Amino acid sequence: MSAPHLALAVDIGGTFTDVVVLDQRTGRFHAHKELTTPDNPARGVVTGIARLFAREALACADVGRIVHATTLFTNALIERRGARTGLITTAGFRDTLEIGHERKYELYDLHLPLPEPLVRRSLREEASERIGPDGGIEQPLDAGSLRAAAARLVDKGVESLAVVFLHAYANPAHEQAAGRILAEAHPGLPVSLSSEVAPQIREYDRTSTTVANAYIKPLADAYLGRLSTDLRELGLRAPLFMMLSNGGLTHLEEAQRVPVQLLESGPAAGALAAAVFGARSGLRDLLAFDMGGTTAKLCVVQGGEPLVAHRFEAGRERRFTRGSGLPLAISTVELIEIGAGGGSIARLDALGLLKVGPRSAGSEPGPACYARGGTAPTVTDGNLLLGLLDAEGFAGGTMRLDAGLAERAVGEVATEGGLATAEAASGIHAVVNETMAAAARVHVAEHGRDARDFALLVTGGGGPLHGCEVARRLGIRRVVCPPAAGVASALGLLLAPARVDRVATLARTLDQLPPEALEAAFQRLEEEAGAVVAATLGPDVPREVRRGADMRFAGQGYEIVAALPPGPYGAASLAPLRDAFLAAYDAIFTRRPPVQGIEFVNIRVSVSAKPPGSSLEPGLAAAPTPVGQRGLRIEGKLVPVPVHARAGLVAGARLQGPALVEDGMSTLVLPPGAVASVEANGNLVVTLPGPRQAADTPLMEHAP
Structure with missing residues (x-):
């Protein structure tokens, strides 16, 4: 009997549950999308795994590890x-x-x-x-x-x-x-x-x-216990690991003990995947844009790593206003969530203006075109009418979309607004794009950066569909679409390191803190975090240890997080510790107050280790697949454009927009004037036209 060589990832979203299996010997992977089952999320997980394994003739006994992320606990917190x-x-x-x-x-x-x-x-x-x-x-x-x-x-x-x-x-x-x-x-x-x-x-x-x-602990215990049982009954005996909000992995027992660490596990996986795929194209500064069926997420990746914050707010009363939510002292990938997804519902407000989201049709009943009882017009319905989606091959061919139901739903809001149905569909597309772009502008500006300094990496079922238009609105010229973009968050689970963060409060000034005592405090945290990593991946796996601290000038009311040099610390460490804080302070505020004392408030440790077998095969063809055509609405007119099969692209190929690139799980829309290059690593890198070259009217919007 051969040793287990498969790694399995499951990411539960608001609309779809993504399942990915990676062969750690070859780097090849298989993916499947299953509609999420809100009444019992474990049922959708088991159904998706069973269908994928049957389709690809895979054996459960060959699975060596299972990694899971879910928004279940976040939703339970927000929805009370x-x-x-x-x-x-x-x-x-x-x-x-x-x-x-x-x-x-x-x-x-x-x-x-x-x-x-x-x-x-x-x-x-x-x-x-x-x-x-x-x-x-x-x-x-x-x-x-x-x-x-x-x-x-x-x-x-x-x-x-x-x-x-x-x-x-x-x-x-x-x-x-x-x-x-x-x-x-x-x-x-x-x-x-x-x-x-x-x-x-x-x-x-x-x-x-x-x-x-x-508040969420009984729910986590019940759900994770039930899922473990269901997976065993399916024949999966591999250990189950959970993605944490900070982008790391941990074992099941630790996740059940402190489930609050899991709140942002799904979005964290997408940010990690973006960093990995961006690095393959030599890009270390990215905006990771993931658009699913319910929400869109955007994360800043700097220097090849997603930004991590040590404070999070859940259930904000006002979505983009800091301080309006429940503060949670957890480490999390720093991102912004936008109520804009494929299931976001379009409506006219009291002034007769078209609005899209944040209400979503979810997976039950879903968009009208799903033919599952939904009647409200959604982004997916609009995209289908614009020609952006293949009704027969949607979600990897797991479901067929009904254009007649989509036209009826969008037609109702069109009639109410005095528009043609095609105009309403274009309007829905334009409004949701601007909603996402506006949120992205604010998020990037809050970090003191200009969006034009980044490339946009698109993932999720809707990321490639809307990414080029969102990038155009942000002034970004380069868009990266990785292989299997529609399930990239699930792929990120298999690429993620095991990571554990620990924190302790000192509340002492630097000159009052003996270096030996500081070193002992750090070592204690490193031992605690290292024990969890060892329980996750084994005691012999190589580890990376990072130290940091929440520091401030004496007398200040709030602190900043400074990355510290590695230990051990002794008498000669005081100057490097001071310099590390000053560098972090200068990077944020550029000027220092006339104060000499520096205070440690909290110390932080991050211990991580990379799992084995996390390379990916690009999956490019040796010869191009024949190209089809589909009618696409460009500037209000139905125009035939080429449709490329992602699996049929060859390294070095160049595609001219307007065009569509389909891979079953998502569709990349190339606007007029755009050029996409196929890299040997499997990434599609799109160069958008500059301001002088760009069409006056965006791709999917009607001319005045």
Whole structure:
């Protein structure tokens, strides 16, 4: 019997579940798209795997590892579908969730909507105990008050508990004791301790993160347990790994312990894939643009790596306004999500203006053209009427699109707006493109960059469809479309390293912190993170260790994250540590305040290791496949344009726009004047016409 040589990836999105199998010996892969099953996401996963394995005659016994990403937990948090959660805090701190940061994200709005806490006040209790900021015990834990508080919450039907004691980041002894007491008093009740979930300073952020973890923990336990069972029944015995929000992998037990780390796992995989495919074309500064059926995501890749943030907001009251959501102290690939996907619904607002999204038809009932009961006009319906989609080969041929139903749905909004159906379809396409481009402009500007300095790498089922037009609106001249772009996020799961981030609070100035104590603190975090990596990929896999810290000038209220030189640290390390902070500060603010003292707030460690067998075969043909034609609406007229099969392209080939390139999972639209080059690595690199060459009217929009 041969050793397992297949790696399996599953990425659950709002509309489709993507399944990819990679042969680690040859680098070849096979992909399948299955409609997501919202009532039981595991059912769609199992169905998709079974269909792909049957189609390609693959054996479950040949699978050596399974990697999974899902938006299930993010959606549960946003839609408030988590467990009935209780919170036990230090006496006097019951209202931390309501007090928050004590500031308004829009100063002059008298009717400002604030994010509603995940735990209402009646489900918050207090325990008698107190630990000081230096870690000293000021009041011992009263076990009786803890038991009484937990009993009252259990009587109220609480299904999960969060325990957040004051200054537990400095000394977790009371929380650890509380965990043992609660496990004995209420066996089987999930308990989340802040000292394990978010062991860092700032009471509101730590409380919010721990509560969110407790809120989704029963859901994560149930879903991951059910999925593991279903995979075993299918014949898959390989270990199951989970993608984390920071772009790394971890084993199942760690994911179930701290599921809040999984919130942005799907988008993180797409950003990783973009970095890998961009590097194959020698591009290290990219905008990773992924458009699926429900949302579009955009991430800045600088120096070959996606930007990682150490703070995240869930469920924002105002999508693009910082401070309007629930703060979560987790490491996550920094990206922006836009309510614009293939299922985004078009409508006329009160002024008669065409709007698209953020409401989506999802997978049930889906766009009207899916013929699954949907009647609202969506982006996919509009794209079908414009000739951008192949009705017979959509989603790899797994479903047939109904143009008649699409015309009926789009026709209703057209009639309401006094437009022809074709004009309404063009309008839907144009509006969703501008929505995505506008969000991208803001996101890039917030990082102090100009979008024109980047190439745009497109993934997802809708990324190649809309990418060139979004790039044109941003002033970007180069667009990269990788192989199997429609399932690139799932491919990213197989390319991702195992990565674990750990954080600890020091809150000491640099001159007051002995280098030996700093080194000991870093080594402790590295050992903890290294143990998780070893449990994921094995003890002998080579690891990369990175150190960082949240630092600030003494007296400042907020800190920045600075990358630090590698250890070990000694007396000679003070100057390099100071220089690392100053370089990071100068890069953001360009000027320094007249202050000499520098303070460490939190220290951070990232330990990562690359899994074996993560190379990809480009999948180019030895000879070109014959080219067909399809009618495409260009400047309001139906024009026959060539259709190229992606699998039939040869290295070095050049394609002239207007044209379509199909690979079953997605379609790349080349506008007039664009030139696409086929690289030996499988990437399609599109050069768009400059401002003087570009047509006055975008590809899919009607001339005035």
